[in-house]
Amino acid sequence: LSFKLKIMNNKIKNLKPIKNLVSGGAGFLGSHLIDQLMKKNEQVICLDNYFTGEESNIKKWIGHPNFQIIRHDVTEPIDLEVDMIWHLASPASPIHYKSHPIKTSKTIYLGTYNLLRLSRQIGAKFLLASTSEIYGDPEVNPQDESYRGSVSTTGIRSCYEEGKRIAETLCSDYKRMYNLDVKIMRIFNTYGPRMRSNDGRVVSNFIFQALQGKPLTIYGDGSQTRSFCYVDDLIEGMASLMSSNINSPVNIGNPEEFKIIQLANIIKDIINPNLDLIYKPLPEDDPSQRRPDISKARKYLQWQPKINFDKGIHLTINWFKRTYF
Numbered sequence: 001l002s003f004k005l006k007i008m009n010n011k012i013k014n015l016k017p018i019k020n021l022v023s024g025g026a027g028f029l030g031s032h033l034i035d036q037l038m039k040k041n042e043q044v045i046c047l048d049n050y051f052t053g054e055e056s057n058i059k060k061w062i063g064h065p066n067f068q069i070i071r072h073d074v075t076e077p078i079d080l081e082v083d084m085i086w087h088l089a090s091p092a093s094p095i096h097y098k099s100h101p102i103k104t105s106k107t108i109y110l111g112t113y114n115l116l117r118l119s120r121q122i123g124a125k126f127l128l129a130s131t132s133e134i135y136g137d138p139e140v141n142p143q144d145e146s147y148r149g150s151v152s153t154t155g156i157r158s159c160y161e162e163g164k165r166i167a168e169t170l171c172s173d174y175k176r177m178y179n180l181d182v183k184i185m186r187i188f189n190t191y192g193p194r195m196r197s198n199d200g201r202v203v204s205n206f207i208f209q210a211l212q213g214k215p216l217t218i219y220g221d222g223s224q225t226r227s228f229c230y231v232d233d234l235i236e237g238m239a240s241l242m243s244s245n246i247n248s249p250v251n252i253g254n255p256e257e258f259k260i261i262q263l264a265n266i267i268k269d270i271i272n273p274n275l276d277l278i279y280k281p282l283p284e285d286d287p288s289q290r291r292p293d294i295s296k297a298r299k300y301l302q303w304q305p306k307i308n309f310d311k312g313i314h315l316t317i318n319w320f321k322r323t324y325f
């Protein structure tokens with residue numbers, strides 16, 4: 001028995017740590033993913049061109065022997081040896097992709113192609129950070145993975161929505177043609193620490209405006225809905241998907257749905273109930289409703305969010321206060 005134990009111990013010692021490539025690792029979600037992988041003593045290569053990310057998000061790992069940063073644009077091919085590729089590199093906030101539409105569709109298509117190709121060459125598992133935006137302005141609510149979406153090919157959000165749709169197609173074709181182990185994660189609106197104050201997304205806008213004592217900006221009449229997932233839950237869902245054997249798309253998000261006006265009032269009441277709300281025009285093609293059906297994630301990943309909105313929003317507001325004020 002002790003001989004067997006010795007062999008097992010040696011095997012464990014000789015096991016090489018898992019090597020991960022995280023594209024977009026200096027961004028909001030990527031940096032949280034890197035924290036989790038580093039805490040598990042895995043090796044991480046962060047690939048980013050800092051278009052919307054910041055080195056400060058991953059500063060604490062710089063110099064760690066398990067961590068490496070490569071400044072690289074995913075539209076260019078790269079050769080690396082890793083076990084898993086987490087492909088998150090892409091502008092994600094509407095203000096960024098609407099002002100850089102060609103760069104966005106190019107990044108999503110070529111970036112996904114280059115990293116899928118690399119995955120195939122080295123036999124790495126591949127996870128695509130896709131999005132609820134592939135459902136466009138949905139006619140059904142909630143959206144499950146079988147819903148095919150209602151998307152404009154020519155609108156101001158199309159560079160992102162259609163970009164992510166073709167990225168899902170590429171993943172599915174790499175699976176069909178080469179049996180590549182691909183994961184397609186349809187991420188719904190996520191919030192939490194490290195959202196940038198000027199990122200333009202609704203949660204960070206409202207918190208930053210309220211902490212500055214400014215009115216909160218409602219686009220349209222605020223009756224449109226979104227469902228917000230706290231970042232820690234999202235990263236747990238991402239890890240569960242990567243270690244699963246599911247190759248078809250999976251929604252990951254929090255199904256609790258809010259009208260935008262409701263969200264504004266919640267944030268205002270926590271920070272300063274005396275603030276005003278001001279109304280601005282609704283941007284073109286802004287989806288009127290969005291809520292994930294997460295039955296598939298519940299069933300196959302045994303995953304569901306654990307952090308309710310009240311807890312998550314307080315954690316986020318406190319982080320904004322500490323970081324910016």
Ligand code: NAD
Nearest residue numbers: 024026027028029049050051052053073074089090092190
């Ligand atoms: P983010 O903007 O904070 O991070 C994206 C990162 O990708 C940034 O660090 C940016 O510099 C990097 N990047 C962009 N273009 C690049 C390129 N050409 N080469 C290399 N790096 C590049 O956004 P995020 O919220 O962390 O989103 C991460 C991923 O998750 C994106 O793919 C996004 O589409 C997806 N997603 C996010 C949400 C959300 O609510 N946060 C929702 C749906 C999908």
Ligand code: UDP
Nearest residue numbers: 094200201202203205217218219224260286
């Ligand atoms: N929104 C808003 N005020 C803001 C920012 C956004 O009313 O200051 C609205 C926006 O029009 C949309 C919703 O909030 O209906 C979510 O916007 P966000 O950019 O966060 O994400 P997405 O539209 O991609 O879901």
